[in-house]
Amino acid sequence: MKVKILFFGILSEAVGKQEMTLTNISDSDTLQSHLISLIPGLKDYTFRLAVNQEFIESNRTLKDGDVVAMMPPFAGG
Amino acid sequence: MLSKEENIYYSRHLLLQEIGEQGQLRLKNASVLVVGAGGLGCPVLSYLTGAGVGHIGVLDADLVEKTNLHRQFLFGTSKIGQPKTDAVINHLQDLNPHIYFTEHFLRLIPKNAIDIIKNYEIVVDATDNFPSRYLINDACVILDKPFVSGSIDRFQGQISVFNYPDSEGTNGPTYRCLFPLPPSPETAPDCSQNGVLGVLPGIIGNLQASEVIKMITGTGNILSGKVLVVDTLRSSFYSIAIKRNEHAVEQAMKLKENIINFDYDDFCQSTLSESIKQISSQELSKKLISRDTIQLIDIRENDCLDYIEGSVSIPMSRLDKNISHIKKDIPVVIYCDLGINSLITTKILTDLGFDNVLNLTGGIEAWKNLNENKK
Numbered sequence: 001m002k003v004k005i006l007f008f009g010i011l012s013e014a015v016g017k018q019e020m021t022l023t024n025i026s027d028s029d030t031l032q033s034h035l036i037s038l039i040p041g042l043k044d045y046t047f048r049l050a051v052n053q054e055f056i057e058s059n060r061t062l063k064d065g066d067v068v069a070m071m072p073p074f075a076g077g
Numbered sequence: 078m079l080s081k082e083e084n085i086y087y088s089r090h091l092l093l094q095e096i097g098e099q100g101q102l103r104l105k106n107a108s109v110l111v112v113g114a115g116g117l118g119c120p121v122l123s124y125l126t127g128a129g130v131g132h133i134g135v136l137d138a139d140l141v142e143k144t145n146l147h148r149q150f151l152f153g154t155s156k157i158g159q160p161k162t163d164a165v166i167n168h169l170q171d172l173n174p175h176i177y178f179t180e181h182f183l184r185l186i187p188k189n190a191i192d193i194i195k196n197y198e199i200v201v202d203a204t205d206n207f208p209s210r211y212l213i214n215d216a217c218v219i220l221d222k223p224f225v226s227g228s229i230d231r232f233q234g235q236i237s238v239f240n241y242p243d244s245e246g247t248n249g250p251t252y253r254c255l256f257p258l259p260p261s262p263e264t265a266p267d268c269s270q271n272g273v274l275g276v277l278p279g280i281i282g283n284l285q286a287s288e289v290i291k292m293i294t295g296t297g298n299i300l301s302g303k304v305l306v307v308d309t310l311r312s313s314f315y316s317i318a319i320k321r322n323e324h325a326v327e328q329a330m331k332l333k334e335n336i337i338n339f340d341y342d343d344f345c346q347s348t349l350s351e352s353i354k355q356i357s358s359q360e361l362s363k364k365l366i367s368r369d370t371i372q373l374i375d376i377r378e379n380d381c382l383d384y385i386e387g388s389v390s391i392p393m394s395r396l397d398k399n400i401s402h403i404k405k406d407i408p409v410v411i412y413c414d415l416g417i418n419s420l421i422t423t424k425i426l427t428d429l430g431f432d433n434v435l436n437l438t439g440g441i442e443a444w445k446n447l448n449e450n451k452k
Contacts, residue, residue, distance in 0.1 A: 006315075008306060009230040010264065010271075018311070029439050029446055046260035054318040055255070058415040059442035069317060071306070073256045074228035074235050076268040077117045077205035077278070 001064035003031065009072045011047060015039055028060040031068060047072040079105070083175055087129055100294035101129060105175075107293045108132035110197040112185055112213060114161040115139070116273065117203035117227045119151045120282030121289075126169045126176050128290050133169075134197055136181035137161045148275035185209055187336050190216040199292060200224040201285055202252075205267050207259040208341035214239065214252040215336060218329035223301075225288045226252055227281045232274050232310045234281035237319070238288050241301035249301035253325035257421050259345040277309055324393050324418050353423050356410055356435040358447040361385075364410075372409045375441075376422050383441055385412065393418055396425065405431055412437035412444070 004021050012018045015035075025031045028049055036043050050069040051060050062068070079087070079101060090096045096104075109130050111121050114137035125133055141149075141156045141164055152164035162182045170178060181193060185204075194200055194216050202213045202224055210226070217224045223241040227234060241249045259265075284305070291297045306315045332339050356364075364371060365387065373388035375381070376396065384390070391399045393413070403409060409431060413419040416439050423436040437444065 008308075009233055010266070027446075029443050032439075044261065045264045046256065046258065048255065050317045053316060055320070056415075057320065057322075057417070058440070059446070069315070071235075071304075071317065072230075073207070073210075073260055073265060074230040074233070075205065075207060075265045076229040076271075076273055077113050077115060077203050077227065 001025075001062075003062050003064075004067045005031070005035070006067065006069045008069060009074055011042070011045060011070050011072050014041055014045060025062055027062055028056055028068065031062065035070075045072055078102075080175075083129070086173070086175065090128070095296040096294050100296065103293050103295070104129045104290070105131040107199070108134070108197045109199045109201060109289055109293075110134035110136060110181075110194060111201045111203055112136045112209065113203035113205065114149075114151070114165045115145065115203065115205060116148045116229065116268065116278030117282040117285065118161075118201075119149045119165070120279050121201050121203055121227075121286045122165060122169060123151065123172070124283060124286035125289060126173045128286070129173065129175065130289070130293070131175075132177045132179070132197075134179045134181055134193070135162045135165055136183070136185060136193070137165075138182065138184040144269075148273065148278055185212060187212060187339055187341065191220065191336065194222060195220055198222065199289055201289060202226040202228075203282065203285070207262075207265070207345040210252060211259060211344065212341050215329040215332050215339075218251055218253075218326060219333050219336065221248070223248075223292065225285045225292075227278075227285045229268070229273055229277050229281055231271055232277060232308065234277055234307045235304050236281055236284050236288070236300065236307070237304040238292070238299050238301045241292070241299055243301070248321070250319045250321040251326055251329065253328055254322040255304060255319050257322070257325045257328070257417060258424060262346060274309055277307075280307055280309070322418075324421060327394070328421065353420065353427060354433075354435045355438045357438050358444045361410060361437060361444070362447065370407055372403060372407050374403070374409060374411050375413075376411055376419055377413050377441075381441075383445060385441065385444060388412070393422055396422060400429070403431070405433075408433040408435065410435045410437055412440050414440045415442055416440040 006019050007015050047070045048055050087101050141152045151168045156164040160182045162180045166178045227236045239251045303316050303318045375388045375390045376393040378392045411419040411422045420436050423434050426434045
């Protein structure tokens with residue numbers, strides 16, 4: 001199974017790309033810890049996770065084709 | 078009633094069935110405070126002025142700088158060094174002489190926020206920093222006012238209408254429901270550090286103005302309960318649903334009597350990594366196995382079957398009343414479902430002088446995952 005991850009704002013700079021696809025990630029907690037193991041600097045950032053355009057409040061099981069967005073707050077105006 | 082002059086001025090609005098004379102009169106009788114007369118403020122102010130919002134407050138403490146001009150179009154090179162508020166009102170009064178402007182040449186701070194905001198029906202957050210964003214949120218929650226939030230980062234912008242009442246009078250999510258705590262400053266640079274595409278605040282500010290006009294005239298759907306993310310590089314509009322989080326709203330409401338004493342600069346300076354200590358499920362498991370003395374506190378509201386052995390329940394809503402039951406000389410570990418509300422609680426306790434409070438990262442969900450993997 002494949003999951004697409006979209007990185008918004010400064011997170012795309014921290015990760016070095018705007019999106020990536022990961023396979024065999026069972027849930028959003030696993031995804032988050034997997035991404036932090038790939039890019040340790042991510043743990044210093046504030047962001048919310050959304051699955052299929054809905055911010056999640058607790059761990060969410062992921063299925064094939066899900067789109068996860070990582071959204072930080074923006075400062076500028 | 079609209080005057081003869083106003084009927085000519087607003088004729089293109091009056092032709093729209095969705096606005097018409099009734100909508101135009103609503104605009105005329107409305108009052109909107111725009112906090113920030115910069116990148117977002119310029120387009121918001123221009124279109125609210127053109128639309129005929131009867132009373133517009135313009136709030137900004139900055140002077141016009143050369144670096145503003147590539148995106149802030151209500152003042153030119155001749156205005157450099159002058160207050161933005163003055164330059165903006167001069168320009169806008171010429172654009173629409175039917176509007177009454179109030180100039181607030183100051184920074185919005187806890188001491189003046191309530192007194193200023195209470196005079197307006199709707200607030201537009203067009204600021205460029207987190208202390209102002211949290212202050213506007215809290216003051217609007219306390220005063221029960223809706224506010225239209227816009228923020229930008231390089232090529233992307235976010236926009237949402239917060240604290241907006243639905244048809245049954247229930248208010249929608251707030252900024253704190255989306256981001257309960259501010260980011261550490263080094264991970265959230267502003268335009269002066271990170272740059273910004275000049276046209277971006279134009280897009281986001283215009284969307285903010287559009288939401289304000291719809292709210293006043295009662296037209297269309299309001300962008301409440303979701304955040305719209307605009308990406309100029311991807312040419313995409315991406316909308317994400319947000320839920321109201323009563324605990325996050327409560328953080329604003331509890332400042333009702335003492336917002337004056339809340340230091341928003343300090344709140345946004347104390348970075349999470351510095352001020353909040355975290356513990357992983359693995360580390361907690363080791364501590365429990367080696368029988369370390371800790372106070373393990375479950376702050377979820379309802380009795381849950383899936384608690385961690387040895388924990389006590391202190392629902393977050395009753396934290397204030399139970400604070401005396403928490404000992405300062407014994408380490409505290411706080412947990413909830415996912416680690417968001419526990420993060421807020423950890424921050425509250427840390428600020429109250431508990432220097433050994435840890436947030437369980439990922440909450441009970443991460444704990445269950447760890448223990449399922451062991452089986």
